[in-house]
Amino acid sequence: MSLVELDRIRKVYGAKVAVEGLSLSIEPGTMFGLLGPNGSGKSSSIRMMIGITRPDSGSVRLFGKPFERAALPRIGYLPEERGLYKKMKVLDQLVFLGQLHGLEAATAAKRAPAWCERLQISEAIGKKTEELSKGMQQKIQFIAALLHEPELIIMDEPFSGLDPVNAALLMDTLLDQRKQGRAILFSTHRMDQVEKFCDSIAIIYQGKLVLEGAMREIKSRYPANRALVHFSGDATFLEHPAIARFKTFAGGAEIVLADASDPQLILHQAVARGTRITRFEIMEPTLEEIFIETVGENVAA
Amino acid sequence: MLPHSLNNVWLIARREYLERVRTKAFLIATVLIPVLLGGLVFGGGYMAQRTKSSAHIAILSYDPAFAGDLKRELEGGKDSDMQVDLEPLDDATRARLNAEIKDTTKHFAGYLQVLPPAGGSVRPRFIYTARSASDIGTDTALKVSIKTVLTRERLSGRGLGASEIEALLAPVEIENPETGDTTAAFFAAYVFFILMYMVIMLYGMNTARSIIEEKSSRIFEVLLSTIKPDEMLAGKILGVGAVGLTQVGVWMLAALILGVNFAGAITGTGGHAIVSATQIAFFIAYFIFGFLLYSSIAAALGAMTNSEQELQQLNMFLVIPLVFCMFMLLTIIKSPDSALSRFVSLIPFCSPLLMNFRISIGAPQPWEIWLSFILMSLTILAILWVSSRIYRVGILMYGKKPNLPEILRWLKYS
Numbered sequence: 001m002s003l004v005e006l007d008r009i010r011k012v013y014g015a016k017v018a019v020e021g022l023s024l025s026i027e028p029g030t031m032f033g034l035l036g037p038n039g040s041g042k043s044s045s046i047r048m049m050i051g052i053t054r055p056d057s058g059s060v061r062l063f064g065k066p067f068e069r070a071a072l073p074r075i076g077y078l079p080e081e082r083g084l085y086k087k088m089k090v091l092d093q094l095v096f097l098g099q100l101h102g103l104e105a106a107t108a109a110k111r112a113p114a115w116c117e118r119l120q121i122s123e124a125i126g127k128k129t130e131e132l133s134k135g136m137q138q139k140i141q142f143i144a145a146l147l148h149e150p151e152l153i154i155m156d157e158p159f160s161g162l163d164p165v166n167a168a169l170l171m172d173t174l175l176d177q178r179k180q181g182r183a184i185l186f187s188t189h190r191m192d193q194v195e196k197f198c199d200s201i202a203i204i205y206q207g208k209l210v211l212e213g214a215m216r217e218i219k220s221r222y223p224a225n226r227a228l229v230h231f232s233g234d235a236t237f238l239e240h241p242a243i244a245r246f247k248t249f250a251g252g253a254e255i256v257l258a259d260a261s262d263p264q265l266i267l268h269q270a271v272a273r274g275t276r277i278t279r280f281e282i283m284e285p286t287l288e289e290i291f292i293e294t295v296g297e298n299v300a301a
Numbered sequence: 302m303l304p305h306s307l308n309n310v311w312l313i314a315r316r317e318y319l320e321r322v323r324t325k326a327f328l329i330a331t332v333l334i335p336v337l338l339g340g341l342v343f344g345g346g347y348m349a350q351r352t353k354s355s356a357h358i359a360i361l362s363y364d365p366a367f368a369g370d371l372k373r374e375l376e377g378g379k380d381s382d383m384q385v386d387l388e389p390l391d392d393a394t395r396a397r398l399n400a401e402i403k404d405t406t407k408h409f410a411g412y413l414q415v416l417p418p419a420g421g422s423v424r425p426r427f428i429y430t431a432r433s434a435s436d437i438g439t440d441t442a443l444k445v446s447i448k449t450v451l452t453r454e455r456l457s458g459r460g461l462g463a464s465e466i467e468a469l470l471a472p473v474e475i476e477n478p479e480t481g482d483t484t485a486a487f488f489a490a491y492v493f494f495i496l497m498y499m500v501i502m503l504y505g506m507n508t509a510r511s512i513i514e515e516k517s518s519r520i521f522e523v524l525l526s527t528i529k530p531d532e533m534l535a536g537k538i539l540g541v542g543a544v545g546l547t548q549v550g551v552w553m554l555a556a557l558i559l560g561v562n563f564a565g566a567i568t569g570t571g572g573h574a575i576v577s578a579t580q581i582a583f584f585i586a587y588f589i590f591g592f593l594l595y596s597s598i599a600a601a602l603g604a605m606t607n608s609e610q611e612l613q614q615l616n617m618f619l620v621i622p623l624v625f626c627m628f629m630l631l632t633i634i635k636s637p638d639s640a641l642s643r644f645v646s647l648i649p650f651c652s653p654l655l656m657n658f659r660i661s662i663g664a665p666q667p668w669e670i671w672l673s674f675i676l677m678s679l680t681i682l683a684i685l686w687v688s689s690r691i692y693r694v695g696i697l698m699y700g701k702k703p704n705l706p707e708i709l710r711w712l713k714y715s
Binding site: 052069070073077081082083085096097099100101144145 | 521528
């Protein structure tokens with residue numbers, strides 16, 4: 001059973017088509033990356049998924065049934081536009097939000113401090129929101145999305161504005177949730193952030209789906225035609241018919257190979273010219289590169 | 302366990318209520334507003350009493366007896382507390398007094414010349430030379446006192462005794478054994494009007510503000526992931542309204558406790574309470590409806606705007622009907638049951654204030670009262686329907702102020 005199934009949903013705001021014929025499904029126990037540049041329709045899609053807006057056409061199914069509001073407390077949502085009540089104490093706030101998701105006040109009050117401790121913000125629990133740093137507020141909202149132990153967790157740009165240490169802390173928490181069998185929908189424009197963790201992805205661009213599928217499967221569709229070289233000395237070996245294009249940086253170069261050429265040839269030429277190679281690595285294209293390649297094709301077509 | 306949606310409304314309303322009641326602002330407003338209002342009412346009354354004219358003038362009269370009577374009236378009369386010198390009526394005195402008027406170191410307001418009647422009139426001629434043309438208080442006091450003295454003189458000329466004259470000139474008092482003191486009852490109705498006006502104004506705006514707060518803190522998106530915009534609006538209006546009711550409740554209770562002591566002093570005997578239980582019941586009913594009505598307008602305004610500043614520009618939609626009621630109040634005071642009064646008091650935006658006022662001072666038919674409640678209910682539902690649409694679409698289209706065609710289009714979205 002898919003937790004979320006979107007079938008050709010479409011949303012138009014005035015003259016602007018926000019989402020056009022988007023279909024995707026999210027399976028339990030997976031981390032799903034909804035990717036795309038800013039303004040590509042990620043947030044609009046999520047809003048339709050959880051009934052904040054209704055699609056103009058197409059259908060939304062949650063937990064195997066047609067959309068119904070009764071299913072919403074089974075979802076935890078961290079919106080991109082964040083906000084908390086400024087004057088309200090953190091604990092009261094978490095309890096209130098927990099109650100709105102169907103938790104008993106007592107249960108929420110018991111879980112909230114445990115979560116704060118886990119995310120290393122225990123000192124915040126008795127304070128008002130306006131007294132907290134931005135990062136802390138973001139963690140509070142993160143907790144609010146997870147407090148009621150939802151089966152589906154939706155995170156819209158969860159790490160924006162967080163330092164790497166805290167981003168890693170939240171990512172670990174999310175991975176932990178996945179281990180417990182929950183599904184996570186992770187929406188971001190930072191494709192490099194999710195590459196390592198997502199089981200499946202959907203990339204949307206200008207409201208349309210451009211790429212969808214299991215991460216492994218997508219990557220395997222694109223040949224490992226990148227090479228990273230660190231070297232010192234003569235750089236003329238880069239002028240080689242096997243190299244389609246390259247970018248140099250201090251002490252190295254990123255190479256895109258010409259179709260069906262053997263990288264060994266390049267290595268061979270470098271050695272022949274006396275260049276010292278300290279690193280030579282064949283790489284898969286990154287998601288970002290795949291995205292640019294796909295969108296580039298689309299724009300051309 | 303409540304049904305899901307009612308439970309949501311309850312949660313929102315309770316949060317709104319508790320967060321507001323706990324603030325210092327609420328405490329301060331609860332204590333300070335009645336103090337200020339009381340200060341205004343009683344202070345104003347006191348000041349009005351103190352503004353009896355106390356000018357220093359001189360009277361130059363051809364008739365010393367008349368001058369003496371007028372001096373007595375001006376110095377010890379009901380409306381004035383002047384200092385009066387009697388001077389001879391001649392050119393030397395006039396010149397001296399003219400000089401004195403120009404001398405700003407002295408508190409001399411002017412002089413009154415009483416000249417013999419001329420041109421067949423029976424009245425003497427009066428010429429008042431004043432330092433300031435705008436000294437209305439002294440002017441009025443002179444007119445009133447002269448008239449009293451003249452009347453008294455004429456009456457005594459017809460052979461009436463002094464005590465008979467005083468009895469004739471005494472103010473008329475109408476006894477009203479059925480309803481008690483009308484002035485006090487009118488005053489009470491007026492206080493109700495002002496109270497309702499203020500609270501609606503204050504808490505209507507609070508509803509709008511609380512919606513904007515949610516929008517500017519952007520927390521609504523999390524809330525909307527489990528609850529519906531209508532539930533959120535309903536919860537907010539009820540929560541903020543309950544705060545208003547609490548505040549008015551505190552005031553009424555305080556007034557009741559103080560009133561037990563006061564009422565006796567104001568009404569004297571007779572045992573008629575100034576404020577009847579019916580009045581209070583209608584006040585509460587109309588307050589609740591009026592509040593819901595104006596809050597739903599405010600909610601629509603809040604839903605349309607993104608900041609306090611934008612709200613300020615739109616709050617005339619809230620103020621204009623209220624100000625219209627203020628104007629209409631005058632019509633109703635004059636003739637509470639005229640066709641115009643009956644018509645305006647049925648307009649849903651005015652009923653809470655005007656029908657309630659008419660119940661206190663006039664005699665509206667029971668069907669009018671029922672009709673006013675029915676019309677208000679329908680209006681509230683219509684406005685809520687519209688504002689929840691505006692809200693739902695408006696919050697998701699932030700950043701840009703909507704124009705009218707856009708708002709109309711929003712109404713079509715669901």
